[in-house]
Amino acid sequence: MTTSDGDILLQADGIDIGYGRVTVIHGASLSVKRGQIIAIIGPNGAGKTTLLSGLMGLLPVKGRLSYFGETMSEQPSVEQLVGRGVTLIPETRELFGPMSVEDNLRLGGFSRYQQGHRDLQAGLEEVYTLMPRLRERKTQAAKTLSGGERQMLAMGRALMSKPKLLLLDEPSLGLAPLITRDILRTVARLRDLGMSCLLVEQNAKAALRIADYAYVMESGAFVLQGPAAEVAANPDIIASYLGVRSAAAAEHHA
Numbered sequence: 001m002t003t004s005d006g007d008i009l010l011q012a013d014g015i016d017i018g019y020g021r022v023t024v025i026h027g028a029s030l031s032v033k034r035g036q037i038i039a040i041i042g043p044n045g046a047g048k049t050t051l052l053s054g055l056m057g058l059l060p061v062k063g064r065l066s067y068f069g070e071t072m073s074e075q076p077s078v079e080q081l082v083g084r085g086v087t088l089i090p091e092t093r094e095l096f097g098p099m100s101v102e103d104n105l106r107l108g109g110f111s112r113y114q115q116g117h118r119d120l121q122a123g124l125e126e127v128y129t130l131m132p133r134l135r136e137r138k139t140q141a142a143k144t145l146s147g148g149e150r151q152m153l154a155m156g157r158a159l160m161s162k163p164k165l166l167l168l169d170e171p172s173l174g175l176a177p178l179i180t181r182d183i184l185r186t187v188a189r190l191r192d193l194g195m196s197c198l199l200v201e202q203n204a205k206a207a208l209r210i211a212d213y214a215y216v217m218e219s220g221a222f223v224l225q226g227p228a229a230e231v232a233a234n235p236d237i238i239a240s241y242l243g244v245r246s247a248a249a250a251e252h253h254a
């Protein structure tokens with residue numbers, strides 16, 4: 001295709017998402033293109049998880065949505081989205097605790113197996129190459145992993161379904177800075193492998209470092225957007241999210 005449409009994996013125009021009669025997301029518009037990492041940053045309660053839940057078909061969305069260049073007349077279900085290559089890794093990193101690392105990964109590849117693909121072993125190899133720590137621990141029960149290892153396993157399990165678009169909710173939650181760096185580096189490598197990622201992060205600094213483009217969400221609406229480097233250089237963002245006040249701003253507030 002010569003138009004750029006084929007390169008837009010996800011496009012939302014003026015969408016509302018809420019819980020029953022309570023609307024949390026108001027008129028949000030965003031797009032994710034092939035091979036991009038899009039960061040969404042914003043404070044607790046801004047609506048980041050709500051947005052991802054709507055985009056994954058877990059909550060009803062009002063407004064215009066298109067996936068892989070196709071405008072949806074009806075919101076697709078979770079199953080339909082998974083079938084088309086969209087995967088969500090939730091904040092909670094749900095794993096099968098008593099099962100081994102490798103069995104968790106195998107389960108991640110189950111839907112592909114059902115579709116007739118017989119590339120489970122190759123998938124495991126890819127995941128182990130990307131995250132060698134998982135290979136070292138492949139026989140260990142998931143529930144005994146450290147926080148960082150659990151996040152890697154959650155990512156590895158999602159990768160076993162070979163998604164085109166990964167929705168990632170706060171992969172650094174509760175993790176030390178070094179592990180956060182590792183995890184986000186892995187996300188950046190996924191882009192190199194051709195995957196796109198919608199990355200929700202409270203760790204704005206780390207997210208903006210790897211993202212191509214970023215949206216800032218406050219109280220259910222995007223208040224700022226732009227190329228990640230520009231957002232990272234914006235004085236308001238520096239003051240509110242990056243934790244470093246410039247001397248001038250500090251003086252101004254004194």
Ligand SMILES: Nc1ncnc2c1ncn2[C@@H]1O[C@H](COP(=O)(O)OP(=O)(O)OP(=O)(O)O)[C@@H](O)[C@H]1O
Pocket residue numbers: 019022024042043044045046047048049050051202
């Ligand atoms: N199941 C629910 N029913 C009603 N309101 C909800 C529900 N889940 C979340 N909310 C509300 O929606 C708003 C946005 O919550 P959300 O979890 O999307 O924020 P968030 O940006 O992901 O925050 P955090 O950074 O803490 O994860 C909050 O006011 C929250 O109380």
Ligand SMILES: [Mg+2]
Pocket residue numbers: 048049050091169170
């Ligand atoms: Mg959240």
